[in-house]
Amino acid sequence: MKFSLKRKLLREPKLRFLITLVLMKFIRFLLFPFTIIYIIVTSLRNYFFDVGVFKSTRFEKPIIVVGNLSVGGTGKTPQIEYLIKLLKSNYKLGVLSRGYGRVTKGFLLVDETKNVLEVGDEPLQFSRKFVNVSVAVDENRVNGIQQLTNTEVVLLDDAFQHRKVAAGFYVLLTKYSDLFSNDFVLPTGNLRERRVGVKRANVVVVTKCPSTIDEQEKNDLKQLIGRYYEGPIFFSTIKYAAVLQSNNAIVIQTLDLSNYEVLLITGIANPTPLENYLLGLNCSFKHIKFSDHHQFTEKEITDLKRQFDILNSGNKIVLTTEKDFVRLSDQIENLYYLEIETNFGNQQQEFDDLITNYVKKDL
Secondary structure, rough: OOHHHHHHHHHOOHHHHHHHHHHHHHHHHHOOHHHHHHHHHHHHHHHHHOOHHHHHHOOOOOOEEEEEEOOOOOOHHHHHHHHHHHHHHOOOOEEEEEEOOOOOOOOOEOOOOOHHHHHHHHHHHHHHHOOOEEEEEEOOOOHHHHOOOOEEEEEEEEEOOOOOOOOOOOEEEEEEOOOHHHHOEEEOOOOOOOOHHHOOOOOOEOOOOOOOHHHHHHHHHHHHHHOOOOOOOOEEEEEEEEEEEEEEOOEEEEEHHHHHHEEEEOOOOOOOOHHHHHHHHHOEEEEEEEEOOOOOOOOHEEEEEEEHOOOOOOOEEEEEHHHHHHHHOOOOOOEEEEEEEEOOHHHHHHHHHHHHHHHHHHH
């Protein structure tokens, strides 16, 4: 009887999640000796770059880095898009990424002939969305910048730890629900380097803040971050589009999602804000999660289509993120995505001025 009860309890999703969480924390605690080794290695690496033992290359054109100290999704893609929109009208703009998950090597310009496997999902998204911006991939960022000859300003995606490039301006992102100042270095925590690495940043942006955040909470967060950083701190929220985008001609208003039964498919690091947003719209959805940058197999696509077919409602759609749409739009019909953008609220002009003043000064 007791054994049967235990088996029943273990089938409860919330209980399984809690057990998994406890086990993961225990395993991370056991890995602490490896954390010490990781700290020593990364600290020595940064020191050698700081004193010039390791070479950093500077460029005459303005180079802006967007990155983070932690692994996982902090909102780099919408932040890059924000900068593109801010600068593209006045400058010949280039965006350089390593092209995470691609099967190719070396420098590649991203255009309409490329696919996800060749260049990665985020660079392909940038290229399709901003046709007059030069988008490229290269794991060697120095070489990549050198190849982007027809540009006046270059944005480096996820390159805060890529110290072979000495950029002129660093935007460091940290997630509201998982501040770097409360975290620890891998593998015990999620940080790629020690918290003092934030001192290389010109600006820190606390991303994915709730829309209800007030000045008192902002000041509290500034104090936490201020233990390691003395520069300007900004707070951004996610703003969702009013209309869904799709690979068909049927228009759906975001506020009308409550009228649909939704199969939600995500392959991003942190889908929780999207889940919460849909719940706030009283949207009924079934969520199938994959890992960040997941490359979907034929079998998985077939299974996803089957999952859609067995939804109860006749009024149903498949919804995904913009990044996942790049990978899925050619394989699933009537696929929709909810476009997002970074919103700085009443700090927007101040943030914009920091960026534009740097670019003007460095040209």
